[in-house]
Amino acid sequence: MLIYNHTAYFPYLLPLYRLYVIHPTCYAAVTAPSPLWNRDYPHIDTKILHHSVSSSQALLKDAALITAKLSEPAIAQQMMTHAQTGDQKEVDRIVHTFGCESAVITSFTPSTVHFTIDPRTNGKSCCEVTLSMKWGL
Template identity: 35%
Template sequence: MDYYHYPYPLHPQEPPYPGYQYYYPINRQYPQVDVNVFTKSIKAYRLLMDQGSILLDRLGSGDFDVKLMTAAQQGNQTEVDRLIKTIGLKVPVRTKYTPTGVTFELTTQPDPSSYMSCCTLTVQLKWGK
């Protein structure tokens, strides 16, 4: 037999799907969950939600929105911060704005036992096209 002119390869083809290894899960013992921090975070977030509601109520009343947008349009960050402080919120608020919108970040006060706050509520509102 003359194999030199055989049109197909003589070596076996690889399977269309390569084999895979199955890894069996390792049974692990996990510690009991501690929900104290989670419960404190939920309570703190409720405060942020209440403060966010106060912020939105004030933004939508009277000519406060005109003053805020005018100060932001002029790039007067100190006036924007002063206007937000006149609302009288119990939590710190950081305000960022662009020509198309404004972002308010309300954060909880840091816990004395921790160096960082647990929660942040971000309110993003559109005010331009």
């Protein structure tokens, strides 16, 4: 008698369950040919990636400008005060005075501030940089 079918090791009451033999050979890997293996990939074009990389460099300069301005205690105090009162327009005005060339979308919570920096293009968005900085508990 196999121990796999013994009621002490397989205590289900339904006799149907005791008919199945649990054995490693039952789970042998089966490989079948797949149509995805011999799939043709499209031609590689790096123009879009090159455009995103060149745009990202400008976004990173704007991110450095934002962090430099926020390192000044007076500006940080002013921005946090208006954010604490929920004055989104004033926070956006303060960020606009930083002189960023890209569009900066600011959102904040009691514990963090998020800056999403997007290039100002009329077409589809190629890239964005998001800064998340903790400023509370």
